[in-house]
Amino acid sequence: MNHVKCECGHVNPHGTILCESCGRVLVESEKEKKLVDMRYEGSARRSQTYNKTFIDKIWNFFSSVKVGVWLIVITLVASALGTLLPQEMYIPPVMPASEFYEDQYGWIGKLFYDLGFHNLYSSWWYLILIASIGISLVICSLDRMIPLWRALKAQRVTRHEGFLKRQRVFGVTEVNLDDSSQKIIEKLKAKRYNVREEDGNILAEKGRFSRWGPYVNHIGLIIFLIGGMLRFVPGMYIDEVLWVREGETKLIPETDGEYYLKNNEFILEVYDKDKDNEAFSEAIEKNGMVAKNYQSNVTLYKKIGETVAGQEQELEKVKDEAIQVNQPLKFESFALYQVDYKMDELNQMTFSLSNKQKNETFGELKIDLYNPQDQYDLGNGYSVEIMSYFPDFEFNTEGEPTTKSKVPNNPAFVFKMITPDKQDGEISFVAIQQTIEPFGDNDYKLDFVGIDTLNVSALTVRKDLTLWILAVGGIIFMIGVAQGSYWNHRRIWIRKVNDEVWVAGHTNKNWHGLKRDIELVLEDTGIKEPEDQVQKEEGQE
Amino acid sequence: MVSLSGNLLYVAFILYLIATVFFAGSIKDKKGKQLEKGPNKWAKIGVFLTILGFVANVGYFITRWIAAGHAPVSNLFEFTTFFGMCLVGAFIIIYFIYKTPVLGVFALPVAILLIAYASMFPKEISPLIPALQSDWLHIHVTTAAAGQAILAISFAAGLIYLVKSLDQTKATKSNFWLEAIMYGLVCTLGFIIMTTVFSSMGYKAEFNYIDKFDQEAQIEYAMPAIIGPNEWELLTDDKFEPLLAMPGIINAKKLNTVIWSIAAGSILYLLLRLVLRKRIGAALQPLTKHINLDLVDEIGYRSVLIGFPVFTLGALVFAMIWAQIAWTRFWGWDPKEVWALITFLFYAAYLHLRLSKGWHGEKSAWLAVIGFIIIMFNLVAVNLVIAGLHSYAG
Ligand code: HEM
Numbered sequence: 009m010n011h012v013k014c015e016c017g018h019v020n021p022h023g024t025i026l027c028e029s030c031g032r033v034l035v036e037s038e039k040e041k042k043l044v045d046m047r048y049e050g051s052a053r054r055s056q057t058y059n060k061t062f063i064d065k066i067w068n069f070f071s072s073v074k075v076g077v078w079l080i081v082i083t084l085v086a087s088a089l090g091t092l093l094p095q096e097m098y099i100p101p102v103m104p105a106s107e108f109y110e111d112q113y114g115w116i117g118k119l120f121y122d123l124g125f126h127n128l129y130s131s132w133w134y135l136i137l138i139a140s141i142g143i144s145l146v147i148c149s150l151d152r153m154i155p156l157w158r159a160l161k162a163q164r165v166t167r168h169e170g171f172l173k174r175q176r177v178f179g180v181t182e183v184n185l186d187d188s189s190q191k192i193i194e195k196l197k198a199k200r201y202n203v204r205e206e207d208g209n210i211l212a213e214k215g216r217f218s219r220w221g222p223y224v225n226h227i228g229l230i231i232f233l234i235g236g237m238l239r240f241v242p243g244m245y246i247d248e249v250l251w252v253r254e255g256e257t258k259l260i261p262e263t264d265g266e267y268y269l270k271n272n273e274f275i276l277e278v279y280d281k282d283k284d285n286e287a288f289s290e291a292i293e294k295n296g297m298v299a300k301n302y303q304s305n306v307t308l309y310k311k312i313g314e315t316v317a318g319q320e321q322e323l324e325k326v327k328d329e330a331i332q333v334n335q336p337l338k339f340e341s342f343a344l345y346q347v348d349y350k351m352d353e354l355n356q357m358t359f360s361l362s363n364k365q366k367n368e369t370f371g372e373l374k375i376d377l378y379n380p381q382d383q384y385d386l387g388n389g390y391s392v393e394i395m396s397y398f399p400d401f402e403f404n405t406e407g408e409p410t411t412k413s414k415v416p417n418n419p420a421f422v423f424k425m426i427t428p429d430k431q432d433g434e435i436s437f438v439a440i441q442q443t444i445e446p447f448g449d450n451d452y453k454l455d456f457v458g459i460d461t462l463n464v465s466a467l468t469v470r471k472d473l474t475l476w477i478l479a480v481g482g483i484i485f486m487i488g489v490a491q492g493s494y495w496n497h498r499r500i501w502i503r504k505v506n507d508e509v510w511v512a513g514h515t516n517k518n519w520h521g522l523k524r525d526i527e528l529v530l531e532d533t534g535i536k537e538p539e540d541q542v543q544k545e546e547g548q549e
Numbered sequence: 550m551v552s553l554s555g556n557l558l559y560v561a562f563i564l565y566l567i568a569t570v571f572f573a574g575s576i577k578d579k580k581g582k583q584l585e586k587g588p589n590k591w592a593k594i595g596v597f598l599t600i601l602g603f604v605a606n607v608g609y610f611i612t613r614w615i616a617a618g619h620a621p622v623s624n625l626f627e628f629t630t631f632f633g634m635c636l637v638g639a640f641i642i643i644y645f646i647y648k649t650p651v652l653g654v655f656a657l658p659v660a661i662l663l664i665a666y667a668s669m670f671p672k673e674i675s676p677l678i679p680a681l682q683s684d685w686l687h688i689h690v691t692t693a694a695a696g697q698a699i700l701a702i703s704f705a706a707g708l709i710y711l712v713k714s715l716d717q718t719k720a721t722k723s724n725f726w727l728e729a730i731m732y733g734l735v736c737t738l739g740f741i742i743m744t745t746v747f748s749s750m751g752y753k754a755e756f757n758y759i760d761k762f763d764q765e766a767q768i769e770y771a772m773p774a775i776i777g778p779n780e781w782e783l784l785t786d787d788k789f790e791p792l793l794a795m796p797g798i799i800n801a802k803k804l805n806t807v808i809w810s811i812a813a814g815s816i817l818y819l820l821l822r823l824v825l826r827k828r829i830g831a832a833l834q835p836l837t838k839h840i841n842l843d844l845v846d847e848i849g850y851r852s853v854l855i856g857f858p859v860f861t862l863g864a865l866v867f868a869m870i871w872a873q874i875a876w877t878r879f880w881g882w883d884p885k886e887v888w889a890l891i892t893f894l895f896y897a898a899y900l901h902l903r904l905s906k907g908w909h910g911e912k913s914a915w916l917a918v919i920g921f922i923i924i925m926f927n928l929v930a931v932n933l934v935i936a937g938l939h940s941y942a943g
Contacts, residue, residue: 087894300676
């Protein structure tokens, strides 16, 4: 590789614009400019130097900030469009998405659906956009970070005149520097500059580390994006819902049969106008009931020993806990969250068998709606057989009884009542508030006695092994942005040139602060405050 | 306690108004003097009043917190008021860095409008639903609002830049858009005026209508209904009958409010134009005559630099932590979340354009204006129109 040797003796990599050491302008075309471009210290960036091979072209494409900004802006606009109508996961489950959007929003809805915006954020092209931002981040950081690091490390105190002259803040005064240089250095140090001296020339520098801010934050972002991608690796991420009735013990899904959860009680509390903070009473009166607490009191069990098929597991209690919104139950890498509930779900129904004419009763049967027995023996030759059971009963289009689901929302039964005098049994169809006797009048009937209800808790079972990676990425990102935003890299060069003193200053941001620093440092030294060449030029226009 | 709190907010509001007048007065003072010698007497009084107002404002916040037992950032009124308060706080900080009274002339009215706008929403203290019962609510919302407020300072700086730098003698596209921003601010005032007028009249009209799920529903209008709901039927006697009905999926009540606000804003705007005999932007130009454009540009950039990390921390990092705890996932593509991401991406683009493409001055000022529009969109439209989990429901 052909290197560029500067007059000062420093050997620069091919493509360098300003000598890394003394700052002399190495490229002819740059010499005509009034101000040098200090963004990357005029260092040799791969993307600015090579453009031959396919790899060069890809590299240059992704290292361009213009491309980066376009990617960001396209992502931004696409994201905004996606919020125009609700995403598929937020629409009510009344009908399939393909109908829902058109039905609710007309042609706009249809277009939204047809273009795939109803699932925008997991669509392939949205993911490609995000991935491109990630690639761009990696390449553009590499393209700049290494050359910048080289250039900042190699800086000499005495900078070339052409370099100083082309700084935004620059001034010349005819005065002897030696008289005041000690005072200047002291003041610079008091302002916490790192001061270096060489042949009576001064370089004061502070906040160099802030230059790494953008790269640190980009690394954080890359880690974050990688963390986000890992979610798609099996086993890293689990999202299940567990419905448990009160009193029920259920296996917690995805725990390899290791953990069981018992729901002891579900509690729903609402704010009480009279008992809670009286400041709330106006709001409660206006808006009606406001929920105060959703809570499942649960016990977590762990299986002990090996399970033999068909045998009851032996469970060992791990802990009792109250799961509330904002207070998940945690064990191993799992967390169980309170997400939903159902109050007063039917659980047991009680009937009594009686004789229609004499109104005599012959005992009761209590049916567990989740687990009904085939037959209930009431003694003395009386028994009831369940011939069919429809937990969530409805008549289908052919007028036949069916069940919509396994949840006993609307239980119905076909019973056979066997009594000493009717050994073959009488058939009766019993649903809530209706009884049908399909084979003519029966002598016996089943009277509805009562129901028992239970509350049901819905808990999300969550495992997310990517969280710590995301956290690390997030923290690094925040450190990086703070580093780059709350500090800035300021440099002040003071150089003797013949009988004059040349002062130049550069900062990557916050020129106001730099100028104030220079003003304070040069006070009472006879050296004129340097001018802002950008402002001067604007003033002339 | 609740009434004390309300009064403190009122005091703060009035003090901000007076302070604005003082800041404006400070500029009329002798030419160019303040640039060299620092703020003059008017400006000093202005800052003093602003700080006093801010203290009262913080007093409102603390007393309401004590009364409610939780930080008052949980409904639209509370959040927007807090946002206004942070804006004043951010202004005070930036003022002491750069000593520019003219910033007060632009930043304080924005804060005043925000607080007045907030007061149009139900003000009662509401109890927290279970999802909101978390310290992360306070941490997340306050940091996010603080970040947005600091970013909003760049909007004020951007306005100053544009008002000063645009050539007001000709009608140009830039002038047109600047005037559109002014018109938007006047319409906000229109909304505040109409809401106040009708609520002091106690206007209420009940309607029966058919909602978007084809169900019968009732709705109460607090402004005369120009636009009625789907298949409306007026229940209250002697009230204005709608001229037009909307289909079920459009929220007719909100649209009606928007129409009233625009109507009032337009009349107000026309009156202003008649009195001023020029564009509002042109009328404001003299206020900016002593300010150095480069300095305003830097103030704008600086506030983005300070605000961006705070915003990211509050609206993304803390938001994700809380969402993980309350909703089981740190990110769910809920509209409010997406709009926080959009804001983040927008300001990231701003920083890159500025640093690498050299978008200083006017371009950067326009970006700051757009950024603020995005923030306001997230606050107003996403809360009121695009309902999601975060919706404070209006
Ligand atoms: C959402 C994604 C991104 C975020 C949040 C982000 C954030 C930032 C921040 C905060 C800065 C510092 C700006 C300043 O101090 O004024 C920065 C600088 C920078 N970013 Fe990004 N960035 C993102 C994506 C990208 C991409 C895709 C590229 C690639 C083209 C890129 C290239 C750069 C460069 C070249 C700098 C300037 C470094 C310097 O001059 O020292 N960024 N970025």
